[in-house]
Amino acid sequence: MLSSCKENTSAKTERNGEPDVYNVEDDNAKMNQAMEAAKNSVQEFQDALLSDNPNFEFFAIKQKFEAIEGTEHIWIQDIQLVDTDFMGIVANEPVYAQKVKLGDTISIDRSNISDWMYYDEGKVVGGYTIRVIRDELSPEEQAQFDDENGLIFK
Incomplete structure (x- = not known):
C-alpha cells in the first residue's frame, strides 16, 4: 500500500495498520512541480500499461479528491x-475524503491525476x-519509508 497525501496542512498522519498520510501544504513548490510533471507524462504511463512488457507491473495512479477541508490525494x-x-x-x-472508500472501483x-507509477x-x-x-527524509527515514512501502527507486 502506498501513502496518500492531503493538502493544506504540514503534519504526517500515522495510522495503525494503514500507510501514513503525508500532509503537504498546497503551496509546496516541489510538490506542485511533481504533480504537474506527472500530469504532463500520463501518456508514458498509458504506453507502459498497454505495452504488455512482462517487466512492468503494479500500475497505480494517484487522484485528487475533494475533502472536508481541502483535498486528499489517494492511490488507485x-x-x-x-x-x-x-x-x-x-x-x-x-x-x-468522503466520496470514496477503500476497495471502491x-x-x-484525468484532470485530477496527481501522480502515477509502475x-x-x-x-x-x-x-x-x-x-x-x-x-525530504533523512537517509534512515528513507530506508524505513522504502521498507514500509515496499519501494525500490532507480
Missing part, C-alpha cells in the same frame, strides 16, 4: 484502460510525489 491500483478511461480500485483508506478523472523489474517508474516526500 489495478489500473485498466477501458476505451479511453482509466479504471481502478481505491488502494488507501481515505482519511479526509472507480473511473479516474514497477519496471521491481523499481519505481514515475512516483513523482513520492520522490518529493522521500527526498
Whole structure:
C-alpha cells in the first residue's frame, strides 16, 4: 500500500495498520512541480500499461479528491484502460475524503491525476510525489519509508 497525501496542512498522519498520510501544504513548490510533471507524462504511463512488457507491473495512479477541508490525494491500483478511461480500485483508506472508500472501483478523472507509477523489474517508474516526500527524509527515514512501502527507486 502506498501513502496518500492531503493538502493544506504540514503534519504526517500515522495510522495503525494503514500507510501514513503525508500532509503537504498546497503551496509546496516541489510538490506542485511533481504533480504537474506527472500530469504532463500520463501518456508514458498509458504506453507502459498497454505495452504488455512482462517487466512492468503494479500500475497505480494517484487522484485528487475533494475533502472536508481541502483535498486528499489517494492511490488507485489495478489500473485498466477501458476505451479511453482509466479504471481502478481505491488502494488507501481515505482519511479526509468522503466520496470514496477503500476497495471502491472507480473511473479516474484525468484532470485530477496527481501522480502515477509502475514497477519496471521491481523499481519505481514515475512516483513523482513520492520522490518529493522521500527526498525530504533523512537517509534512515528513507530506508524505513522504502521498507514500509515496499519501494525500490532507480
